[in-house]
Amino acid sequence: MKKILIELSSLKLALIGLLGLFIIVLWGTFVQIDLGIFYTQKKYFQSLVIFHTFSNGIKIPIFFGGVVWGALLTIGLMTTLITRIKWKLKNAGLILIHLGLIALLLGSFLTGKLAQESQLILREGETKNYSINRNQPELLIRLPQENNLATEWVFPYHLLKPGAHLQIPGYLDIHIKSFYLNSAIKRSIIPNSQLNGFGKHFNVIPIPLNNKTEGNNTISMIISIYSTNNTLLGNWVVTQGIDADQIVSVQEKSIYIKLRDQRIYTPYTITLQDFSHDVYPGTTVPKNFSSLVTIDHPKTNENRDVLIYMNHPLRYAGNTYFQASFGEKNQLSVLQVVENPVWLFPYFSSLIIALGLFLQFLISFSRFKGKTS
C-alpha cells in the first residue's frame, strides 16, 4: 500500500501529468480553429480519452483527455501531501499550494459536471419564468386542459437517443427511429406519404455538424408513435427548425408534440423593462450594453428592478444573469444564465494557492538573499 502511495506521489508522475496537461491544452487551443470551443471542451478537456474518428466512422483512442490528466495530478497531489511533504511550518507554502491545487482541480471537474448554462431571451416588456438551452432540446408532449392549463410530459435531451422507447402511460408509446444532430429543412413540393404532421410538407435532411458556434445546429428526430394497444399511429418528424406544435389524435383527444429548446424554469419571473446599447461618440464601437429587468418572486415577496450590464451580472437564487447579446434593433436582450452551485470553489482554492505561492516565494526569497549576500 505504502509502495503504491509513494509511487503515485513521485515527481515523475507529477511531471507526466503536467506534460500531458500541457499537450492537451496546446492541442485543444489549435483544434478550436476548426472544432469550435464548445466541442473542443467536450472532446479534449471534459473527456477521459480523446478519440480520432475516421471517415468510415471507426473511432480509435489516441490520447488521454483532460479528466484523466486532471485525476492523475489530483491523485499525485494528494499522495504527495500524505507521503512526501513534511507537515512543518517551513513547508506551509508548499502544503497550501498543493491543497489549493487539489481544490481547484476538483472544482473545475465539478463545474464541468454540475454547471448549467442557458439563455434568457426577452423582448422589451416581455416576462418569462424560464430560460432556454438550445443545445439540448427536449421532447414535449402536451395535453391541453381547461382553464388555460396543460399537462406536459417533457423528455429531456439525454433520453433522446436513436432506438429509445419513450412511454406515456395510458396514451402513447414513442420510438425514436432516427436522430440528426444537425439538419436542414426544405419545403417539399409533393407531400411525403410516410410522414404525418408537417413532415408531409417539409423535408428534413441530415447535414454535417456546425462546430463554429454552439447552438447553431438544428436537431431533428423521426419518431414512430404507437397507441397503448400497440397499433402504429404513424411517423412524425420533430425538429428544432420548426417552432410549431403537431397534433396526434389519441382516444379522440388532441395531443400536441414538439421538440423545443430545453426550458429551465425558475420560481420567479423576470421582465425586461429596457435594453440600451451605448457607443463611443462618433463611432460604432460599443461602450456598454445594459438591461433593466424586474424580478418578481411572489414567494419571497420580492419585486424590484435590477440593471444588468457589462462586468456587472445579477446573481439571484443560485443563478447568475449576464448581458450576453442583443437583437432586433435593440428591442431584444439576450441574457446568459449560469447555474453553477460550485462557483465559489475556484475563488477559495485560488486564494489558498495564491497564499501558498506567496509564502513559498517569501521563503525562497529569504533563502536566495541569504545565499548571495
Add this chain to the structure above:
Amino acid sequence: MRLITLLILAYCLNPVFIQSSPRPITVAPQKRDLTPIIVHSDQLPFIVTISSTWIKLTPNSMQLDRYFLYRNTLTAEFSISQLETTQIDILANVNRWRNQLKLAALVNYTPKPIITPLGKAYDIIISDHPTTAIKVRIFPFKTHHYFFKFHGDKDLVKLAKYPTLSPEKSMIPEKKQ
C-alpha cells in the same frame, strides 16, 4: 502504474462495444400554464394570437407576418399586411385577388360586414376556382386597414379560422423613463 493504465483503457473502450438495449422510459407529467403564441409586431396596434400549430415563414416585403398551415395533404398560407389609409376600394382588391387565381374580374361586389371585438370588419371569400381559394378579412383600425389573408387549398381555406385579436397591448407596458 500499469494496472491503472489498463483499467482506464478498459473503461474508455467500453462504450464502443456495449450498447444499452432500449427499455421503455417515462417521465412524470407537470401542470403548466398554456402560453399562447402571440405576434409581436410594433406595427400592429393590437395583439394577434396565432394557433400553435402554424409554422412561421419569413414574410415578404409587403407582409408583416406570414404563416404556413396544413391539414394532412392540404396546405395554405396566412399573411397579415397593412395599408395606411382610411378609405379602401374593396372591389379593386377583390379583383386583384381574383387575378391571382386567374379568375375574371367582377363588376360589383358587396362584402359581408361582421363585428369583431375591435370593431367592424369585412369578410371576403373567393372560391370560384376549382382547387384554390382566397379568404380575406379586411379590418379598418384607426389610420390603417389591415388584411388577414388565407390563400391555399380550397377545403383548408374554407375551414381555417382567423386568429383572435385582443384589443390592447397589455403584454407590452410603456417603457419606464
Add this chain to the structure above:
Amino acid sequence: MIKRYAMLVFILILIICLTRLPKLPTTPFNLKQLGALPVLHDGRIKPLNSAVTSIMMIISEKQYVKTPSGNKQLPLEWFLTLLTDPETAHNTPIFLIDHPQVKALINHPQKKGKYFSINDIHNRIATIFSQADYATETDAHKRNSFQRDIIQLQNKLNLYLGLQASLLPPPQTSYTEDLKRFTHLIPTVLPFLSEIDNATSLSTTQNQQLLQFIQLFQGYKSSEDRAIIRFIPSLDFPNDTTKWEITGPHILSQIKTKMPPHPLIISFCQLLDAYRTQDYNQFNQILTNINTLSIYGSSIFRKSITEHYFILANPFFLALLLYLVAMMLLFCSYIRFPIFLQQITAYCFKAAFFLHTIGIILRFYISGRPPVTNLYSSAVFVGWFAIVLALFLEKRFKNTIGILVSTLIGFSTLIIAHHLSFQGDTMAMMQAVLDSNFWLSTHVITVTMGYSGTFLAGFLAIIFIILGLYTKRLTPILSKQLYTMVFGVACFSLLFSFIGTVLGGIWADQSWGRFWGWDPKENGALLIIIWLAIMLHARIGGFIQAKGFMVMAVFGNIVTSFSWFGVNMLGIGLHSYGFMDSAVMWLVLFMLSQCLIMAIGMLPNTYWRSLKETDPNNKSLL
C-alpha cells in the same frame, strides 16, 4: 576623468539619436500649434496631428507623402492641402496598393510603384466598393489576401473621403465669406422658404439668394454622413465628448438656434483662407488668437497638448535607440576598454530607462488608463517590467549580466512596440467588456508581469548558453549566479502568472459567467503556468541539471510568445480583440530561433568552450 569623457560621448550619442526622430515640417506656418488642437476622432479626444497622422498611416503606411511636384508633405500639410487645394491633393499618390490583383482591378498596369492618387483610381471606385462589399460577406478569418486587401482599400477610401469632409466644404469664394453670407442669408431666406411652392412670387434677387443659400446649405450638409473627425466642442460642456459636433451640421443648426457661428468655426475659416493665400503671418496670428482654454476647457486642452508633444518627442523611439547603443557598447566593453565603455553604457541605459518610464507615466496621464490596454502597450510594459526585475538582479550580483539582458529586452520589446504602433491608435477606446480600469490594472498587469518574468528567465538562459558555448567567460561562479537568477525569476513569474490568471478567471466569472472556459488566451496563460511548473518540478526532482533547466527556460520564451501573440493570430475566442495577421512570420521566426538556441544548448559538454577548458570532468553543476 574617465567619467567626464564618458559623459561627453554620451551627450554626443544623445544628440545623434535626437536627430533620428521624425520632425514637423519646417514651414513658416505654425503647424506645431495647429496640430495640438484637440479633436474627437475614433471615440476619444486627441490632438489634430495625431488624428491626421494615424489616418495617413492607415492610408499610405508612411508618415509623409510626395506631391506630384516632388514636395514632401507631412500629415498636417497634406491635410491642409486636401482642404484648400484639392486638385493637388487628389493627384498626390497616397493610396498604398500592392496586391497585384487589386492593382489589376483598378487597371493600372502601366503605372509603376505601389502608390496611387485618388485621381488614378477615381473611375474604379464603384468597382472597388462592390468588390469589397462582396468580400465582407466572407467570414473575417476565412478571407484570402485579395479580399482582405480590397476591404482595406475600401476603408482607406472611406477615410480619405471622410477626412476631406470633416472640417469645411470647398468654398465658393472664401471660407470666411461663405460662412458670413450663410449667416446673413438665414433671416432673409427663411420667411420665403415656407412659400417655396409658389416660386413665381419671388423676385429675381430673392431667387438668387435662395439659390445661394441652397448651394451653401448642401455644402455644409454634405459632411454630415462622411465626417470622421469632430472639431467643435459644445460651448457649455466641452468635457462631454458626446456633445462634440461635426462642423457642417453645426453651421446648419444656426437655422434653428439663430445663434452666431461658434468662434472656433470662424477661426478655422480664417485659418484655411490664410493657408489658401499662403499668408503665414495671418495664419499664425489667428492660431495664437484662438482662446483654447475657454473653448476646450483646461483639462482637455492640457491632455491634448501633452499627447501632441509626447508623440513629437517619441520617448519610446529614443529609448529604443539608446538601448541599442547601450547593448552594443556593452558588447564592445567585453573586448576592449571595459571601464570607459561600461561608463557610457551606464549613462545610455539610465537615459533609456528614464525615457521608457516617463513614457509609460505620460501615457497613463493622457489616456487615464492603466499602462496595459492593448498589444502595443503590453509590449512597452513587458519590456519595462523585465528591466525592473533585471535591475534587482544586477543590484544583487553586480556582474553586468543584468544590464546586458535589460538592454536586450528593452531593445527587442520596444522594436515590437514600434511596429505594433503602425496598426493604428495606440490609445484607442476599449471594447465594452474590457472597459474596466479595475481589472485592467490588476489582472492584465499581473499577467503581463508574468510574461516579463518568463522572458527575463529565457533571455538569461540564452546568455548562459551563448556564453558557455562560445566563450570562456562562463566560470563556475558566473554559471552558479546565472542559474540562481533564472531559478528565482522563474519562481517569480510562476507566482505572477498564477495570480494574474486567477484574477482573469474572476473577471471572466464576472463578465461571462464562467471562471474558466478554455478560451485560447486563457489556455495560453495556463500553458505558461504549466510549463513553469514542469521546469521547477523537473529541476527539484533532479531529472535535469542546470543546463537542461536553461534549455527549458528558453522554451519558456516560445510558450510565452505563443500566449502573448500566437493566440491572437488564431483569430478565435472571446479575447481576440487584437487580431493581427502581418506578424505571424516574425513570431514563427522568433520561435525557430529559440528552437535553434535550445538545440545548441543541448550539445554535449565537450562542445562548450567554457566547460572544456576549465574542467572537463566537472559535472557538479552542469
